[in-house]
Amino acid sequence: MDAITNLLSRNSPRELTLPFPSKEDMHEIYQAALRAPDHAWLRPSRFIEVTGDGLTKLSKAFVEYAKNELKDVTPMQMDKYQSAPFRAPMVIILITKITEHPKVPKIEQMLSTAAAAENILLALHAKNFAGIWRTGKFAFNKKIAKYLNLPSDHEIVGYLYVGTPAGASKKIPELDVSKFVTRWDK
Numbered sequence: 001m002d003a004i005t006n007l008l009s010r011n012s013p014r015e016l017t018l019p020f021p022s023k024e025d026m027h028e029i030y031q032a033a034l035r036a037p038d039h040a041w042l043r044p045s046r047f048i049e050v051t052g053d054g055l056t057k058l059s060k061a062f063v064e065y066a067k068n069e070l071k072d073v074t075p076m077q078m079d080k081y082q083s084a085p086f087r088a089p090m091v092i093i094l095i096t097k098i099t100e101h102p103k104v105p106k107i108e109q110m111l112s113t114a115a116a117a118e119n120i121l122l123a124l125h126a127k128n129f130a131g132i133w134r135t136g137k138f139a140f141n142k143k144i145a146k147y148l149n150l151p152s153d154h155e156i157v158g159y160l161y162v163g164t165p166a167g168a169s170k171k172i173p174e175l176d177v178s179k180f181v182t183r184w185d186k
C-alpha cells in the first residue's frame with residue numbers, strides 16, 4: 001500500500017481480534033512512533049504494551065482507580081471498567097514523561113505523544129493490523145499514574161486498543177475538504 005492510500009484508508013474497526021503484531025512488527029511500529037515531531041528532542045513519549053495476563057493487571061488497576069477516585073459508579077459502569085482492557089488482544093498505554101523546559105511546555109510534549117500515537121495507528125494499518133484510540137476516565141488525570149505504578153511526572157494520554165480488524169468493515173466518510181480549509185494567497 002502506498003503512503004497516501006494508507007493515510008486515506010486508516011480507520012478504527014468495530015472489533016479487534018487475534019493475532020496481535022509480532023515482536024518484530026512492534027519493534028518497527030515503535031520506531032515509527034519515535035519518529036513523531038518532538039520539540040527540542042526531549043523524547044517525551046513512553047509506551048506500555050499490555051497483552052496476556054497484563055490485560056488482567058490493567059483491568060484491576062482500572063477497577064481500583066474507579067473504586068477509590070470516582071464517585072457514584074454504578075455496578076454496570078464498574079463492569080464496563082473491569083472488562084474494558086479485554087476489548088482487544090493488545091493495549092498500548094500512551095504516556096508522556098513531562099520534562100520542565102524553558103521553551104517546550106507540557107502541552108507540546110503531550111502533542112508529540114499524540115503524533116506518535118497516530119504514527120502507531122498508521123504503521124499498524126500498513127501491516128494489516130489496526131488500533132482504536134480511547135481515553136475516557138483513565139486518561140488525562142494526575143491520579144491514574146499511581147494506579148499503573150508510574151512516577152508522577154508520567155501522564156496518561158490515552159490507550160490504543162490493538163489487534164486484527166474484525167466485523168463488518170466501516171464505510172469511510174468522504175469529507176468535503178473545502179469546508180475545512182481556507183486559503184490565503186494574497
Ligand SMILES: Cc1cc2nc3c(=O)[nH]c(=O)nc-3n(C[C@H](O)[C@H](O)[C@H](O)COP(=O)(O)O)c2cc1C
Binds near residue numbers: 010132134158
Ligand atoms: C484523543 C482521542 C481520544 C479518543 N477517545 C475515544 C474514546 O474514549 N472512546 C471512543 O469510542 N472513541 C474515542 N476516540 C475516537 C476513536 O479513536 C476514533 O477515531 C473514532 O471512533 C472515529 O473512527 P475512525 O478513526 O475510523 O475515523 C478518540 C480519539 C482521539 C483522537
